[in-house]
Amino acid sequence: MASSIMTPIGILSFPQLxxxxxxxxxxxxxxRYSAVLIFDEAAVASQQYEALKQEVYQAIVDTWGAAKAQDANFVNSLSLPFEDCSSKSWGGMERGVKFxxxxxxxxxxxxxxxxxxxIVDLRSQDIVMPERVFAGQYARFMVRPYGYTKGSGGVNLGLDHVQIVKEDCERIDGRQSADRAFKNADNSQMAALGIDPNAQTAAGQMNGASGKATPPAGGLPF
Structure with missing residues (x-):
C-alpha cells in the first residue's frame, strides 16, 4: 500500500494553504487546499524524487493490480502527478524540469x-500568518499518493503538510514585497508636506548608535 512520503525540495507555486x-x-x-511544487534537474535526479515515483507506482498497483502496473501502455494512459514544466507558461516554470x-x-x-x-518553517515551527507563505519560496511537501478510477483514471497526491525551508525568496507570482515596492519611490512631495523621509517613523525615536529608544526628558514613568 502506498505510504505518505516527503517530496524533494522545490519551488512553491500557487499556494492555497x-x-x-x-x-x-x-x-x-x-x-480544497492545494499547492504546486516545481523541481529542477537536481531535484529530479535525487533519491527523494525516485522514492516519490516508487510510491506513485505502488498506488497504481494498489488500484489496478501488479499486472496492469507493469503494462507500460496502460500506465502511460493514466493521469500521473509528474508534469513537464515546458507544458506551462506559469511564472517560475522556466526554473524547473518537472512539477x-x-x-x-x-x-x-x-x-x-x-x-x-x-505548514511549518525550517525549524518545524507552525506558520500561522498567510503573508509568510508565497509563490517562489523553497518548500517540500508530505504527500499521500492514491489512485482514482474516474474518467481515464490516474494518481493524485494528497497534501498532508508543507515545510517552507527558505522564506526570503523572490516572488514568482508577479507581486512585490512592500519594502521593494517603495524602496526607490519618488519622495519629492514630502518636503512640501513637512515630512523628512529619513526620519524615524516608529513611535519612539531610536538612538542610532545603540539602537535603543531615547528615554523621555523627564525620565521613565515607572
Missing amino acids: FVPKTNQKYKEQGP VSAWTRGEDDKGNPEPRPG
Whole structure:
C-alpha cells in the first residue's frame, strides 16, 4: 500500500494553504487546499524524487493490480502527478524540469470543514500568518499518493503538510514585497508636506548608535 512520503525540495507555486478554494476545472470536488511544487534537474535526479515515483507506482498497483502496473501502455494512459514544466507558461516554470500538484479537500461531503495541511518553517515551527507563505519560496511537501478510477483514471497526491525551508525568496507570482515596492519611490512631495523621509517613523525615536529608544526628558514613568 502506498505510504505518505516527503517530496524533494522545490519551488512553491500557487499556494492555497490557509483558506480552501474551489478549482473551477473541478467544481465537483468542492473547495480544497492545494499547492504546486516545481523541481529542477537536481531535484529530479535525487533519491527523494525516485522514492516519490516508487510510491506513485505502488498506488497504481494498489488500484489496478501488479499486472496492469507493469503494462507500460496502460500506465502511460493514466493521469500521473509528474508534469513537464515546458507544458506551462506559469511564472517560475522556466526554473524547473518537472512539477507536481498536491491537494486535499477543504470540506467533507456534508460541507463540514476539513483540517488544513500543516505548514511549518525550517525549524518545524507552525506558520500561522498567510503573508509568510508565497509563490517562489523553497518548500517540500508530505504527500499521500492514491489512485482514482474516474474518467481515464490516474494518481493524485494528497497534501498532508508543507515545510517552507527558505522564506526570503523572490516572488514568482508577479507581486512585490512592500519594502521593494517603495524602496526607490519618488519622495519629492514630502518636503512640501513637512515630512523628512529619513526620519524615524516608529513611535519612539531610536538612538542610532545603540539602537535603543531615547528615554523621555523627564525620565521613565515607572
